[in-house]
Amino acid sequence: MDAFAAEFAWIVWLVLILVFVTIEMVTLDLTFLMMAAGSLGALLSGLLGAPWWLQLVIAAVLTIALLLGIRPPLLRLLKRGGDPAKTNVDALLGLDGRVVSTIGATGGQVRLANGETWTARLSPGTGRIVEPGERVLVTAIDGATAVVTPAERNSP
Template sequence: MSWMAWLIIAIVLGIIEILTVDFTFLMLAGGALAAAGAAGLTENLAIQVLVFAAVSVLLLFTVRPWARNHLQRSTPDTATNASALLGMPAEALSDVTARGGRIKLDGEVWSARTYGAVIPAGSIVIVQKIDGAHAIVHPR
Protein backbone atom coordinates (compact mmCIF):
# COMPACT_ATOMS: atom_id res chain seq x y z
CA MET A 1 0.00 0.00 0.00
CA SER A 2 1.35 3.44 -0.79
CA TRP A 3 2.18 6.11 1.73
CA MET A 4 -0.65 8.24 0.29
CA ALA A 5 -3.25 5.60 1.23
CA TRP A 6 -1.95 5.53 4.80
CA LEU A 7 -2.10 9.34 4.89
CA ILE A 8 -5.74 9.27 3.75
CA ILE A 9 -6.51 6.69 6.45
CA ALA A 10 -4.85 8.95 9.05
CA ILE A 11 -6.92 11.94 7.90
CA VAL A 12 -10.17 9.94 8.05
CA LEU A 13 -9.30 8.70 11.55
CA GLY A 14 -8.50 12.28 12.58
CA ILE A 15 -11.90 13.46 11.36
CA ILE A 16 -13.61 10.68 13.31
CA GLU A 17 -11.64 11.76 16.39
CA ILE A 18 -12.94 15.30 16.05
CA LEU A 19 -16.48 13.90 16.27
CA THR A 20 -15.83 11.62 19.27
CA VAL A 21 -13.09 13.35 21.34
CA ASP A 22 -12.11 10.09 23.01
CA PHE A 23 -8.47 10.04 21.80
CA THR A 24 -8.83 6.47 20.48
CA PHE A 25 -9.04 7.39 16.82
CA LEU A 26 -6.28 9.99 17.26
CA MET A 27 -3.93 7.25 18.45
CA LEU A 28 -4.92 5.10 15.47
CA ALA A 29 -4.26 8.09 13.20
CA GLY A 30 -0.78 8.31 14.72
CA GLY A 31 -0.26 4.65 13.86
CA ALA A 32 -1.42 5.31 10.30
CA LEU A 33 1.08 8.19 10.01
CA ALA A 34 3.85 5.88 11.19
CA ALA A 35 2.72 3.30 8.63
CA ALA A 36 2.85 6.03 5.96
CA GLY A 37 6.46 6.60 6.94
CA ALA A 38 7.15 2.88 6.72
CA ALA A 39 5.46 2.78 3.30
CA GLY A 40 7.87 5.46 2.15
CA LEU A 41 10.76 3.17 3.11
CA THR A 42 9.45 -0.23 2.03
CA GLU A 43 6.80 -1.74 -0.26
CA ASN A 44 6.25 -4.68 2.13
CA LEU A 45 2.62 -4.46 3.30
CA ALA A 46 3.23 -6.78 6.26
CA ILE A 47 5.86 -4.41 7.67
CA GLN A 48 3.53 -1.42 7.15
CA VAL A 49 0.66 -3.16 8.97
CA LEU A 50 3.01 -4.25 11.76
CA VAL A 51 4.25 -0.67 12.20
CA PHE A 52 0.64 0.58 12.20
CA ALA A 53 -0.40 -1.94 14.85
CA ALA A 54 2.67 -1.49 17.06
CA VAL A 55 2.57 2.31 17.07
CA SER A 56 -1.21 2.36 17.57
CA VAL A 57 -1.03 0.02 20.57
CA LEU A 58 1.89 1.95 22.03
CA LEU A 59 0.01 5.25 21.71
CA LEU A 60 -3.23 3.76 23.07
CA PHE A 61 -1.57 2.51 26.24
CA THR A 62 0.86 5.38 26.88
CA VAL A 63 -0.28 8.68 25.39
CA ARG A 64 -4.08 8.23 25.49
CA PRO A 65 -4.42 7.86 29.31
CA TRP A 66 -2.20 10.90 29.85
CA ALA A 67 -4.14 12.96 27.29
CA ARG A 68 -7.53 12.01 28.79
CA ASN A 69 -6.39 12.90 32.32
CA HIS A 70 -4.96 16.19 31.11
CA LEU A 71 -8.22 17.05 29.32
CA GLN A 72 -10.34 16.20 32.36
CA ARG A 73 -8.14 18.29 34.67
CA SER A 74 -8.07 21.31 32.36
CA THR A 75 -11.77 21.33 31.38
CA PRO A 76 -14.01 23.14 33.84
CA ASP A 77 -16.99 21.23 35.19
CA THR A 78 -19.73 23.27 33.52
CA ALA A 79 -23.35 22.59 34.36
CA THR A 80 -25.61 22.42 31.33
CA ASN A 81 -29.31 22.05 30.56
CA ALA A 82 -31.48 21.56 33.65
CA SER A 83 -28.43 21.22 35.91
CA ALA A 84 -27.45 24.80 35.11
CA LEU A 85 -30.75 26.06 36.54
CA LEU A 86 -30.30 24.58 40.01
CA GLY A 87 -29.69 27.26 42.62
CA MET A 88 -30.74 30.09 40.30
CA PRO A 89 -33.06 32.81 41.56
CA ALA A 90 -36.44 33.28 39.90
CA GLU A 91 -39.47 35.54 40.39
CA ALA A 92 -42.85 34.06 41.32
CA LEU A 93 -45.37 35.32 38.73
CA SER A 94 -48.28 33.73 40.62
CA ASP A 95 -48.69 32.11 43.99
CA VAL A 96 -46.60 28.93 44.08
CA THR A 97 -48.08 26.04 46.03
CA ALA A 98 -47.50 22.31 46.27
CA ARG A 99 -50.02 21.95 43.42
CA GLY A 100 -48.47 24.49 41.07
CA GLY A 101 -47.67 28.07 40.13
CA ARG A 102 -45.65 30.09 37.62
CA ILE A 103 -42.17 31.57 37.87
CA LYS A 104 -39.91 33.56 35.56
CA LEU A 105 -36.62 31.70 35.41
CA ASP A 106 -33.72 32.79 33.23
CA GLY A 107 -36.06 34.84 31.03
CA GLU A 108 -38.58 32.03 30.54
CA VAL A 109 -41.87 31.23 32.25
CA TRP A 110 -41.84 27.88 34.04
CA SER A 111 -44.42 25.86 35.92
CA ALA A 112 -43.34 25.56 39.53
CA ARG A 113 -44.18 23.77 42.76
CA THR A 114 -43.00 23.99 46.31
CA TYR A 115 -42.65 21.37 49.04
CA GLY A 116 -43.40 23.86 51.79
CA ALA A 117 -45.70 26.79 52.41
CA VAL A 118 -47.33 28.94 49.75
CA ILE A 119 -44.98 31.44 48.12
CA PRO A 120 -46.79 34.66 47.16
CA ALA A 121 -46.56 36.24 43.69
CA GLY A 122 -43.70 38.72 43.35
CA SER A 123 -41.42 36.79 45.74
CA ILE A 124 -37.92 35.74 44.80
CA VAL A 125 -37.44 31.98 44.90
CA ILE A 126 -34.49 29.64 44.45
CA VAL A 127 -34.68 26.60 42.17
CA GLN A 128 -34.08 23.51 44.23
CA LYS A 129 -34.80 20.80 41.66
CA ILE A 130 -36.11 20.31 38.12
CA ASP A 131 -38.84 17.66 37.97
CA GLY A 132 -39.80 17.18 34.31
CA ALA A 133 -41.31 20.48 33.18
CA HIS A 134 -41.70 21.81 36.74
CA ALA A 135 -39.20 23.72 38.82
CA ILE A 136 -39.29 22.81 42.50
CA VAL A 137 -38.56 26.03 44.38
CA HIS A 138 -38.19 27.36 47.91
CA PRO A 139 -38.28 30.95 49.17
CA ARG A 140 -35.01 32.85 49.23
Protein backbone atom coordinates in the same frame (compact mmCIF):
# COMPACT_ATOMS: atom_id res chain seq x y z
CA MET B 1 3.40 -12.68 -3.73
CA ASP B 2 6.22 -11.34 -1.57
CA ALA B 3 7.57 -9.22 -4.42
CA PHE B 4 4.12 -7.79 -5.12
CA ALA B 5 3.50 -7.02 -1.44
CA ALA B 6 6.91 -5.42 -1.05
CA GLU B 7 6.54 -3.33 -4.18
CA PHE B 8 3.05 -1.96 -3.51
CA ALA B 9 2.88 -1.92 0.29
CA TRP B 10 3.48 1.82 0.34
CA ILE B 11 0.22 2.38 -1.55
CA VAL B 12 -1.70 0.33 1.02
CA TRP B 13 -0.14 2.30 3.88
CA LEU B 14 -0.87 5.61 2.17
CA VAL B 15 -4.52 4.64 1.62
CA LEU B 16 -4.83 3.49 5.25
CA ILE B 17 -3.35 6.76 6.49
CA LEU B 18 -5.87 8.75 4.44
CA VAL B 19 -8.78 6.57 5.60
CA PHE B 20 -7.73 6.82 9.27
CA VAL B 21 -7.28 10.60 9.11
CA THR B 22 -10.68 10.97 7.43
CA ILE B 23 -12.39 8.87 10.10
CA GLU B 24 -10.56 10.81 12.82
CA MET B 25 -11.96 14.05 11.44
CA VAL B 26 -15.46 12.66 12.00
CA THR B 27 -14.95 10.97 15.39
CA LEU B 28 -12.47 13.38 17.06
CA ASP B 29 -11.49 10.64 19.52
CA LEU B 30 -7.75 10.48 18.68
CA THR B 31 -7.98 6.68 18.18
CA PHE B 32 -7.79 6.77 14.41
CA LEU B 33 -5.12 9.46 14.56
CA MET B 34 -2.93 7.03 16.50
CA MET B 35 -3.67 4.33 13.92
CA ALA B 36 -2.70 6.76 11.15
CA ALA B 37 0.57 7.48 12.96
CA GLY B 38 1.25 3.73 13.24
CA SER B 39 0.57 3.37 9.52
CA LEU B 40 2.92 6.28 8.84
CA GLY B 41 5.65 4.46 10.76
CA ALA B 42 5.03 1.37 8.65
CA LEU B 43 5.09 3.44 5.45
CA LEU B 44 8.44 4.99 6.41
CA SER B 45 9.91 1.60 7.30
CA GLY B 46 8.71 0.23 3.95
CA LEU B 47 10.34 3.10 2.11
CA LEU B 48 13.57 2.27 3.95
CA GLY B 49 13.37 -1.32 2.68
CA ALA B 50 11.71 -3.27 5.51
CA PRO B 51 9.82 -6.41 4.42
CA TRP B 52 5.99 -6.29 4.50
CA TRP B 53 5.70 -8.48 7.62
CA LEU B 54 8.04 -6.16 9.53
CA GLN B 55 5.98 -3.20 8.36
CA LEU B 56 2.88 -4.85 9.87
CA VAL B 57 4.70 -5.43 13.16
CA ILE B 58 5.93 -1.83 13.25
CA ALA B 59 2.41 -0.52 12.51
CA ALA B 60 0.86 -2.67 15.25
CA VAL B 61 3.49 -1.92 17.91
CA LEU B 62 3.54 1.80 17.15
CA THR B 63 -0.26 2.03 17.15
CA ILE B 64 -0.60 0.21 20.47
CA ALA B 65 2.18 2.29 22.04
CA LEU B 66 0.52 5.52 20.92
CA LEU B 67 -2.95 4.40 22.02
CA LEU B 68 -1.72 3.46 25.48
CA GLY B 69 1.00 6.07 25.98
CA ILE B 70 0.09 9.27 24.14
CA ARG B 71 -3.70 9.24 23.69
CA PRO B 72 -4.76 9.35 27.40
CA PRO B 73 -2.65 12.43 28.25
CA LEU B 74 -3.78 14.15 25.05
CA LEU B 75 -7.44 13.53 25.91
CA ARG B 76 -6.90 14.90 29.44
CA LEU B 77 -5.19 17.95 27.99
CA LEU B 78 -8.04 18.57 25.55
CA LYS B 79 -10.76 18.17 28.20
CA ARG B 80 -8.97 20.27 30.81
CA GLY B 81 -9.97 23.55 29.18
CA GLY B 82 -13.72 22.91 29.37
CA ASP B 83 -16.06 25.71 30.36
CA PRO B 84 -16.86 25.34 34.08
CA ALA B 85 -19.96 27.54 33.86
CA LYS B 86 -23.25 25.77 34.51
CA THR B 87 -25.73 25.89 31.66
CA ASN B 88 -29.33 24.96 30.91
CA VAL B 89 -31.12 23.19 33.78
CA ASP B 90 -27.94 22.97 35.89
CA ALA B 91 -27.74 26.77 35.97
CA LEU B 92 -31.25 27.00 37.44
CA LEU B 93 -30.76 24.60 40.37
CA GLY B 94 -30.28 26.56 43.61
CA LEU B 95 -31.36 29.82 41.97
CA ASP B 96 -33.66 31.97 44.09
CA GLY B 97 -36.74 33.80 42.95
CA ARG B 98 -39.93 35.53 44.00
CA VAL B 99 -43.43 34.12 43.77
CA VAL B 100 -45.53 35.93 41.14
CA SER B 101 -48.79 34.01 41.59
CA THR B 102 -49.68 31.86 44.58
CA ILE B 103 -48.11 28.41 44.51
CA GLY B 104 -50.55 25.92 45.96
CA ALA B 105 -51.79 22.46 45.13
CA THR B 106 -52.34 23.36 41.47
CA GLY B 107 -49.07 25.25 41.02
CA GLY B 108 -48.26 28.89 40.41
CA GLN B 109 -45.56 31.11 38.92
CA VAL B 110 -42.18 32.40 40.04
CA ARG B 111 -39.80 35.01 38.65
CA LEU B 112 -36.28 33.70 39.03
CA ALA B 113 -33.21 35.82 39.79
CA ASN B 114 -32.15 35.51 36.13
CA GLY B 115 -35.35 37.34 35.06
CA GLU B 116 -37.23 34.32 33.68
CA THR B 117 -40.79 33.55 34.75
CA TRP B 118 -41.51 29.86 35.27
CA THR B 119 -44.51 27.75 36.08
CA ALA B 120 -43.78 26.38 39.54
CA ARG B 121 -44.92 23.77 41.98
CA LEU B 122 -43.87 23.10 45.53
CA SER B 123 -41.39 20.43 46.40
CA PRO B 124 -43.05 17.38 47.99
CA GLY B 125 -43.36 17.72 51.75
CA THR B 126 -43.56 21.52 51.79
CA GLY B 127 -47.09 21.40 53.18
CA ARG B 128 -48.06 25.06 52.80
CA ILE B 129 -49.15 27.60 50.22
CA VAL B 130 -46.54 30.17 49.16
CA GLU B 131 -47.90 33.68 48.57
CA PRO B 132 -46.79 36.31 46.00
CA GLY B 133 -43.63 38.17 47.00
CA GLU B 134 -42.16 35.32 49.07
CA ARG B 135 -38.67 34.08 48.24
CA VAL B 136 -38.24 30.55 46.95
CA LEU B 137 -35.32 28.37 45.86
CA VAL B 138 -35.34 26.09 42.83
CA THR B 139 -34.63 22.49 43.88
CA ALA B 140 -35.36 20.75 40.57
CA ILE B 141 -36.71 21.25 37.08
CA ASP B 142 -39.47 18.91 35.92
CA GLY B 143 -40.06 19.51 32.21
CA ALA B 144 -41.08 23.17 31.98
CA THR B 145 -41.92 23.47 35.68
CA ALA B 146 -39.62 24.70 38.42
CA VAL B 147 -39.88 22.69 41.62
CA VAL B 148 -39.35 25.13 44.50
CA THR B 149 -39.20 25.36 48.28
CA PRO B 150 -39.73 28.46 50.42
CA ALA B 151 -36.37 30.16 50.99
CA GLU B 152 -36.72 30.43 54.78
CA ARG B 153 -36.94 26.65 54.95
CA ASN B 154 -33.36 26.38 53.60
CA SER B 155 -31.90 28.91 56.03
CA PRO B 156 -29.63 27.61 58.82
